[in-house]
Amino acid sequence: MSSYPVAHINLAALQHNFERVKQLAPNSKIMSAIKADAYGHGAIQVAQALHDSDAFAVARLSEGLLLRAAGIQQAIVILEGVNCVADLQSAAENDLSIVFHHASQLQLVSTAQLSRPLSFCWLMVETGMHRLGLSTDLIDHALQVLTTSSNITGEVGLMSHFANSDLVGDPRNQQQLDKLMECADQYGLKTSMANSAAIFSFSASHGDWVRPGLMLYGATPFEDRTAQDLDLKPVMQLTSELIAIQPLHVGDNVGYGGSWVAEKPGRIGIVSIGYGDGYSRHLSNVGSVLINNHRVPIVGRVSMDMIAIDISNLSDVTVGDAVIMWGSELLTVDDMAQQANTISYELLCQLNERVKREYHHG
Numbered sequence: 001m002s003s004y005p006v007a008h009i010n011l012a013a014l015q016h017n018f019e020r021v022k023q024l025a026p027n028s029k030i031m032s033a034i035k036a037d038a039y040g041h042g043a044i045q046v047a048q049a050l051h052d053s054d055a056f057a058v059a060r061l062s063e064g065l066l067l068r069a070a071g072i073q074q075a076i077v078i079l080e081g082v083n084c085v086a087d088l089q090s091a092a093e094n095d096l097s098i099v100f101h102h103a104s105q106l107q108l109v110s111t112a113q114l115s116r117p118l119s120f121c122w123l124m125v126e127t128g129m130h131r132l133g134l135s136t137d138l139i140d141h142a143l144q145v146l147t148t149s150s151n152i153t154g155e156v157g158l159m160s161h162f163a164n165s166d167l168v169g170d171p172r173n174q175q176q177l178d179k180l181m182e183c184a185d186q187y188g189l190k191t192s193m194a195n196s197a198a199i200f201s202f203s204a205s206h207g208d209w210v211r212p213g214l215m216l217y218g219a220t221p222f223e224d225r226t227a228q229d230l231d232l233k234p235v236m237q238l239t240s241e242l243i244a245i246q247p248l249h250v251g252d253n254v255g256y257g258g259s260w261v262a263e264k265p266g267r268i269g270i271v272s273i274g275y276g277d278g279y280s281r282h283l284s285n286v287g288s289v290l291i292n293n294h295r296v297p298i299v300g301r302v303s304m305d306m307i308a309i310d311i312s313n314l315s316d317v318t319v320g321d322a323v324i325m326w327g328s329e330l331l332t333v334d335d336m337a338q339q340a341n342t343i344s345y346e347l348l349c350q351l352n353e354r355v356k357r358e359y360h361h362g
Contacts, residue, residue, distance in 0.1 A: 003356045005240035005273045005325070009041050011049040012362035013233035017216050018050055020231060024199050025206045029054040031077060031192060033213035035063060040278075040348040041217060041236055042357050044070040050216070055097075055120070057211055061087050064096040075120045080132070081105050085112050092116050092151070099124050099159060101132040106145045109152065117153040121146065122192065125183055127176040129163040139183050157190040157209070158183055165197035165205075166221050173198070177205050197221035200230060219333055219344040227334060236348065237327025238355070242291065242319055244270040245311070254308050255300025260285055266312025268299060271323045276304040278351040279325065282340040283307075290324040290331045292316055 021030055032053040033039075038046035047056055047067055055075035058064050064076045077097045082088050085108065091098055092114045100106060101124035109118075123142055126133030134142050139158075146156045160180045164170045177193065184191045184207075192209035194202065199210050200221070214220075218234040220227045227234065246269075248254075248262040271289065275281045279302060287298040289309055300308045311317050326333040326347070337344040 002241075005238060005277055005279075006356045006358055007040070007351060008237045008239065008327070009045065009357055009359045010233070010235050010237070010362060011045070011359055013218055013235045014041075014046065014049050014216060016233050017218055017235070018052065018212075020215065021199060021210065021212045025194070025203070025210045028194075028206045028208060028210045031055040031057050031209050031211045032216060033057045033195075033211055034067075035059040035079070035213075036349045037063075039213065039217050039345065040351045042359070043067060044072070045357070045359050046216075047072045047074075055209075057213075061091060061096070065090065065094055068094045068096065077120070077122065083108070088112050088118075088151075089114055092118050095119070097121050099132075100142065100146065101134065103134070103138075106142055110145050110149055112151060114151045117151050119152070119154045120157075121152055121154075122157045122159040125158055125160045125180055127160040127179040128172060129161050129176075131161070133160060136179055136183055139187075143187060143189075155189065157192060158187075159192045162193065162195055162198055162202075162205070165195055165202060166223070168197075168201045168222070173202055173205070177202075195221070214345060217348060219348070227332060228329065234327045234332060236333070238273075238325040238333075238351070239327075240271050240273040240323050240325065242269045242317065242321045242323055243272045243306075245317070245319060246270065248312070253300075255284075256303060257301060259301055260299040260308075264312075266310065268308045269296075269311045269317060269323075271307050271309060272305065273307060273323075273325060274303050274305040277354045279307070280336075280340050280342065280347055280350065282342060283336065286339045287336060288331065288339065290328055291321055293330070295331060 032050050034043045035058045037043045057077045081099050097120040099122045124133040126135050164172050191207035194205045194210040196215035198205045218232045248266045252262045254260045273279045281302045284301040296309050299310045326336045333344045
């Protein structure tokens with residue numbers, strides 16, 4: 001039985017991008033971010049391929065439990081932490097590491113009775129993102145709670161997150177780093193702050209642990225530098241098939257709402273993919289695809305299961321031809337994100353289970 005659309009995941013490209021992290025931050029350990037199902041690439045398969053990672057970072061407990069159940073042995077850090085005793089106990093039983101970022105979580109770990117202690121835990125410091133983290137004036141008390149708790153064993157590290165690392169040279173990046181390092185120097189603790197953009201552009205922030213995310217999957221964190229500029233290889237190529245060809249006459253409307261009207265005779269192709277697969281509706285009338293190495297526009301609205309493409313200028317197109325949505329040097333996910341007025345993170349992460357993942361090495 002044929003299945004489309006398909007996300008072809010190139011694990012050799014993934015490993016190449018991981019090697020770029022090692023080249024750029026040779027003195028730091030690597031905590032690979034594989035949250036949100038590894039940015040849509042498949043968390044278990046990505047974790048297995050990135051076996052040289054020193055640790056993995058996920059957002060939520062459920063993601064960590066999934067990896068442990070699949071036999072992943074590395075340290076797994078839950079970036080959002082947990083907020084109830086049952087989840088704290090589950091994290092401990094499965095040897096998952098917690099990031100503490102709120103006073104309520106400190107209270108929780110100081111009063112819970114766990115069957116085994118947590119290890120490799122982190123304290124999130126608020127340095128300027130104003131999202132998660134304790135202010136610097138609360139760090140002393142927080143560290144006292146964590147380091148004296150029988151529920152935690154081993155050193156607690158300090159973590160923070162850049163708000164503007166994609167803006168190279170922005171003074172706020174240095175200000176954030178200074179806040180974290182002031183705490184780290186005071187208490188002699190290890191740090192983790194650098195995300196993909198900072199790994200490329202702000203070596204002073206690499207610290208003890210870097211946390212690459214987007215760059216692992218071959219997309220750029222910068223508006224003015226392509227993935228190819230950064231020597232990153234696309235990991236996902238999203239494809240589908242042409243399932244119909246329809247003639248167009250002048251004045252014909254295409255798709256729901258008639259938002260695109262033919263100005264001359266031509267042909268449209270219908271491709272089996274839509275927002276029901278997680279393909280962005282924001283690509284309506286602005287996106288493009290590759291068919292037989294030709295880049296052609298999406299016309300009309302992206303519907304639940306299908307899109308229409310203008311193939312009027314192509315003569316070598318037939319039903320059953322493969323269509324590339326992104327993942328080629330001629331059409332990258334970053335290109336599509338720009339056309340959709342969004343970011344590549346969103347396009348990758350929102351692909352759902354209706355899109356089959358196929359894994360290969362090169």
